[in-house]
Amino acid sequence: MTITKSYLNKVMHERKSVRKYDANYKIPQAELEDLLVEATTAPSSSNLQPWRFLVIQDDAVKKELRAIANNQEQVETASAIIAVLGDTEMYQNVEEVYTKNFELGYMNEETKNVMIENSLKLYPNLPKEVLKNIATFDAGLISMQIMLLAKDMGYDTVTMGGFNKEAFAKHFELTENLVPIVLIAIGKAAAPAYGSSRLALNDIAKFI
Numbered sequence: 001m002t003i004t005k006s007y008l009n010k011v012m013h014e015r016k017s018v019r020k021y022d023a024n025y026k027i028p029q030a031e032l033e034d035l036l037v038e039a040t041t042a043p044s045s046s047n048l049q050p051w052r053f054l055v056i057q058d059d060a061v062k063k064e065l066r067a068i069a070n071n072q073e074q075v076e077t078a079s080a081i082i083a084v085l086g087d088t089e090m091y092q093n094v095e096e097v098y099t100k101n102f103e104l105g106y107m108n109e110e111t112k113n114v115m116i117e118n119s120l121k122l123y124p125n126l127p128k129e130v131l132k133n134i135a136t137f138d139a140g141l142i143s144m145q146i147m148l149l150a151k152d153m154g155y156d157t158v159t160m161g162g163f164n165k166e167a168f169a170k171h172f173e174l175t176e177n178l179v180p181i182v183l184i185a186i187g188k189a190a191a192p193a194y195g196s197s198r199l200a201l202n203d204i205a206k207f208i
Helices: 007-014 029-039 059-068 073-077 090-103 109-125 128-152 165-171
Strands: 051-056 080-087 156-160 178-187
Touching (some): 029 051, 029 128, 051 059, 051 128, 059 165, 073 156, 073 178, 080 128, 090 109, 090 128, 128 156, 165 178
Antiparallel strands (some): 051 080, 156 178
């Protein structure tokens, strides 16, 4: 049985990293909000959803960010920059998360209580570096969903890990628990993206 070339498959192949944007095109904020809501269907460790977003639309602020982001042109010309942040205190929301799961009928009350108790025993006692790694991993999952959903909406994106994270945190006055992870430029392409090759399956996978 082979993989059917579905619509999702089409979107996956059409999504490319675009670095040239129409600086005059502005995505309505309501569409950006819808995009992020849909993206939050991504999985996360213990469903604690450690992702946080700073969506930068103001031209003056984007210009300031460009200096922090290695002078990358798309920071200033894209319609918006979605800064994906990781919250290392994601466990603070554990009661809200599992109570809502219970109220929606996704689990019984006993399971809810066990999940809350276990999470509060585990997460607050983990080293901050481990919590940062968890948040970074989960941010990667939601970032991919953001880019695929954006393509489905008719927009293009590029992820950027190359920026001064310390300067970013200072400039935007992030609290200590918020860790800058990646920037996603989103907008209307002004030039086609380059194609890119992939390593052969035999070089990256082993079936045993």
